[in-house]
């Protein structure tokens with residue numbers, strides 16, 4: 605069964621239609637990668653899915669249960685974790701206290717420290733003092749401790765050094781290998797395609813590619829064309 609399904613989802617920002625009837629799935633054990641140029645609507649889709657913003661129409665289904673009328677809190681408790689852009693930490697609190705905020709009653713902190721041993725060595729440090737990469741590890745680990753069924757990750761690599769991004773990508777792959785469904789929005793398409801299973805390319809709010817990551821990884825010209833589409837014609 606799919607962990608998460610978006611069926612014919614339309615989303616507006618104010619009165620402006622941004623996302624036009626997208627179908628997206630995320631399966632347990634897999635990474636679905638959502639790619640597209642700036643402004644294509646990737647963040648809007650994640651926010652509509654987690655309930656940060658409402659959707660105009662369509663269905664959001666989590667393990668067979670309709671979510672589109674549920675509050676953001678209900679969706680989170682039901683198993684949709686959203687790692688938003690911008691690394692939202694409680695800066696004055698220690699790493700460990702930040703992790704405890706997300707802790708499911710049946711979880712311990714070990715899962716976070718197993719995934720990112722780096723955080724254990726920084727457990728008692730005020731999280732404002734962590735590096736950008738460590739802060740990103742912290743927000744991903746915190747999302748994990750709520751025992752989600754699907755995790756939505758938005759541009760985790762923003763502003764980080766390539767070696768740190770590679771470390772994060774490896775950890776996300778591990779999460780999927782442990783059975784989680786992941787929907788990953790990423791600016792570095794090639795890195796995401798390296799770890800992903802299924803890819804979606806979004807252009808101006810529409811899915812213009814839905815298929816394997818491998819095909820796109822092996823065809824950079826196709827990827828380029830999917831990103832730019834008729835903008836190439838527009839500028840010709």
Ligand SMILES: Nc1ncnc2c1ncn2[C@@H]1O[C@H](COP(=O)(O)OP(=O)(O)OP(=O)(O)O)[C@@H](O)[C@H]1O
Nearest residue numbers: 617618622640641642643644645646647648649791
């Ligand atoms: N809060 C908002 N109010 C109004 N319009 C918005 C808002 N946030 C985003 N938009 C518009 O919605 C469209 C899609 O934005 P979105 O952030 O979803 O794209 P994206 O694909 O995630 O882009 P990026 O890679 O730059 O983050 C853009 O035209 C953007 O200007």
